[in-house]
Amino acid sequence: xxxTFGKNDSVSLHVDGQAFAGSVHxxxxxxxxxxxxxxxxxxxxxxxxxSARAFSIAKAGVCSQCHEDKAKLFExxxxxxxxxxxxxxxxxxxxxxxxxxxxxxAPVANDVACRKCHGAIFDAYLQSPHGKGYGKPGPVxxxxxxxxxxxxxxxxxxxxxxxxxxxxGCHTGAVEAHQKWLPNTKLHLQxxxxxxxxxxxxxxxxxxxxxxxxxxxxxxxKDEQTRLDGPTVANGGKALDSKALWDxxxxxxxxxxxxxxxxxxxxxxxxxxxxxxxxxKSKAIRDCVVCHRKGADPFKNVxxxxxxxxxxxxxxxxxxxxxxxxxxxxxxxxxYAIGGTRIGILDVLLALVLLAGVSVPVAxxxxxxxxxxxxAAEQHAGSEGE
Amino acid sequence: xxxxxxxxxxxRIWHWTNALGFVMLILSGLQIRYSDAVQLMSFASxxxxxxxxxxxxxxxxxxxxxxxxxxxxxxxYHPELNPAKHFxxxxxxxxxxxxxxxxxxxxxxxxxxxxxxxxxxSMTYQIVMILLVPIQFYTGVLLWDVNRFxxxxxxxxxxxxxxxxHVVLFIxxxxxIFIHPYLASLGHTNLAHFKAMVTGYEEVxxxxxxxxxx
Numbered sequence: 001x002x003x004t005f006g007k008n009d010s011v012s013l014h015v016d017g018q019a020f021a022g023s024v025h026x027x028x029x030x031x032x033x034x035x036x037x038x039x040x041x042x043x044x045x046x047x048x049x050x051s052a053r054a055f056s057i058a059k060a061g062v063c064s065q066c067h068e069d070k071a072k073l074f075e076x077x078x079x080x081x082x083x084x085x086x087x088x089x090x091x092x093x094x095x096x097x098x099x100x101x102x103x104x105x106a107p108v109a110n111d112v113a114c115r116k117c118h119g120a121i122f123d124a125y126l127q128s129p130h131g132k133g134y135g136k137p138g139p140v141x142x143x144x145x146x147x148x149x150x151x152x153x154x155x156x157x158x159x160x161x162x163x164x165x166x167x168x169g170c171h172t173g174a175v176e177a178h179q180k181w182l183p184n185t186k187l188h189l190q191x192x193x194x195x196x197x198x199x200x201x202x203x204x205x206x207x208x209x210x211x212x213x214x215x216x217x218x219x220x221x222k223d224e225q226t227r228l229d230g231p232t233v234a235n236g237g238k239a240l241d242s243k244a245l246w247d248x249x250x251x252x253x254x255x256x257x258x259x260x261x262x263x264x265x266x267x268x269x270x271x272x273x274x275x276x277x278x279x280x281k282s283k284a285i286r287d288c289v290v291c292h293r294k295g296a297d298p299f300k301n302v303x304x305x306x307x308x309x310x311x312x313x314x315x316x317x318x319x320x321x322x323x324x325x326x327x328x329x330x331x332x333x334x335x336y337a338i339g340g341t342r343i344g345i346l347d348v349l350l351a352l353v354l355l356a357g358v359s360v361p362v363a364x365x366x367x368x369x370x371x372x373x374x375x376a377a378e379q380h381a382g383s384e385g386e
Numbered sequence: 387x388x389x390x391x392x393x394x395x396x397x398r399i400w401h402w403t404n405a406l407g408f409v410m411l412i413l414s415g416l417q418i419r420y421s422d423a424v425q426l427m428s429f430a431s432x433x434x435x436x437x438x439x440x441x442x443x444x445x446x447x448x449x450x451x452x453x454x455x456x457x458x459x460x461x462x463y464h465p466e467l468n469p470a471k472h473f474x475x476x477x478x479x480x481x482x483x484x485x486x487x488x489x490x491x492x493x494x495x496x497x498x499x500x501x502x503x504x505x506x507x508s509m510t511y512q513i514v515m516i517l518l519v520p521i522q523f524y525t526g527v528l529l530w531d532v533n534r535f536x537x538x539x540x541x542x543x544x545x546x547x548x549x550x551x552h553v554v555l556f557i558x559x560x561x562x563i564f565i566h567p568y569l570a571s572l573g574h575t576n577l578a579h580f581k582a583m584v585t586g587y588e589e590v591x592x593x594x595x596x597x598x599x600x
Contacts, residue, residue: 333544357564
């Protein structure tokens with residue numbers, strides 16, 4: 001027996017009674033969740049759905065009747081944000097906990113629900129010390145997805161400080177260990193994502209996120225007061241150059257704007273899979289020059305981002321010169337990496353000063369010597385003439 | 387020639403510490419900023435050296451400041467309050483460096499205990515010591531611990547603004563470190579002013595007269 005949706009979509013109505021009885025919801029019975037069923041008229045003409053997935057998602061809404069706290073957390077998650085944009089692939093309660101054979105905690109290890117959508121990331125995780133160590137006995141329990149990304153209020157991996165805090169939550173001595181050799185440690189931990197160094201083979205990039213210091217939050221695509229919407233940042237599909245970025249920042253900081261918008265820079269890895277290719281700490285990048293030099297790889301890929309409707313960043317490509325142009329002093333005043341993002345025109349100024357510093361004294365000296373000889377010769381000739 | 391004691395010991399200690407420190411700060415600064423082109427030392431060593439030297443020179447600055455604040459020698463830094471007189475003196479000095487020196491004309495400035503700087507030096511050192519050096523130290527301290535001084539950096543306009551100011555002054559001081567010793571070699575002998583900064587005594591002519599071109 002099955003319920004059909006459209007032409008080829010259906011969901012089986014069979015429920016494994018034993019599995020349900022053995023589940024945490026067994027004592028509640030069917031009616032606790034299926035409150036809309038009127039046995040006298042069952043099966044009745046219930047609400048119609050376009051697809052089995054839409055039906056499942058709607059049915060999962062019933063969980064919030066009892067699990068209000070978890071439902072609230074979920075509503076703030078990136079998964080709920082994705083659902084709200086109409087993408088039904090995002091998981092709901094039943095995708096992790098099961099529909100009838102409900103388990104208290106979602107299954108973990110290789111059959112973890114996250115793997116269904118994030119397969120490449122999970123494969124990378126399995127090769128990392130976290131994946132290899134998961135489930136093995138030891139003084140510290142290796143984490144799995146939900147331990148870092150949280151179970152219900154899953155936040156976008158590349159926003160906020162949640163993931164860094166997750167790393168430091170277990171690696172409690174990490175700050176002190178970095179302080180022993182890393183100058184400006186707190187700043188580094190703030191602007192460089194952990195995998196940028198601890199996944200040494202990863203491709204890195206710089207993301208410049210628009211930030212509203214008055215509201216103390218990232219700028220979103222909905223922020224009409226800043227007239228900042230996708231097309232503005234998107235620059236008509238072209239990568240932003242330093243002039244376009246300068247214009248953009250002047251536009252959002254126009255007279256009357258509530259406060260000066262800033263771009264908060266962060267060095268990240270380019271893909272989620274690479275972010276999970278973590279290695280043993282002995283292989284982590286410790287060579288400062290990887291970033292602090294001209295032409296360093298991390299500064300070759302630059303994006304400007306705002307927060308999209310689902311909570312995930314929307315990234316717009318920018319040219320490298322946004323980090324190196326003279327206008328960056330104004331448009332990118334809050335982000336600078338010694339050596340790596342240096343302003344080219346200052347290098348020219350230095351070269352000119354070096355040239356002048358050497359040539360002016362040398363020219364002055366040579367001229368003095370030549371004229372001295374000439375004067376001496378003239379004096380000599382004069383004295384002979386007398 | 388008579389000898390005038392124009393460089394008291396604290397000034398000489400400050401000067402040579404500052405000179406050595408500035409050269410090392412410039413070298414480590416070049417290494418930090420141009421690690422792709424300069425290979426004098428590791429980046430990490432350069433940062434450490436730059437930080438320590440910066441701290442030493444800030445303390446050293448106070449040797450200079452306190453000495454001049456608490457002695458009457460501060461008169462050497464007193465500005466010429468008559469602008470016309472000041473600019474006339476500056477132009478005369480510029481004319482000497484740009485023309486007179488080639489013709490064997492005498493230096494228009496005559497050193498005395500309370501007037502050891504010519505008008506150009508006086509103006510330059512006032513700007514350098516009262517404005518540029520403190521700004522360089524201040525921006526250096528901010529960059530030394532960006533998080534701790536986040537509020538000041540914000541007030542300054544952002545970390546890139548702070549760094550740009552620090553680098554522009556760094557470039558200025560590189561120019562200074564070339565020009566300053568050259569100008570110092572224009573005494574009555576090439577080493578006269580250098581010796582004076584070691585012994586404290588400047589040799590000055592008894593009576594100003596025409597100077598032989600060198």
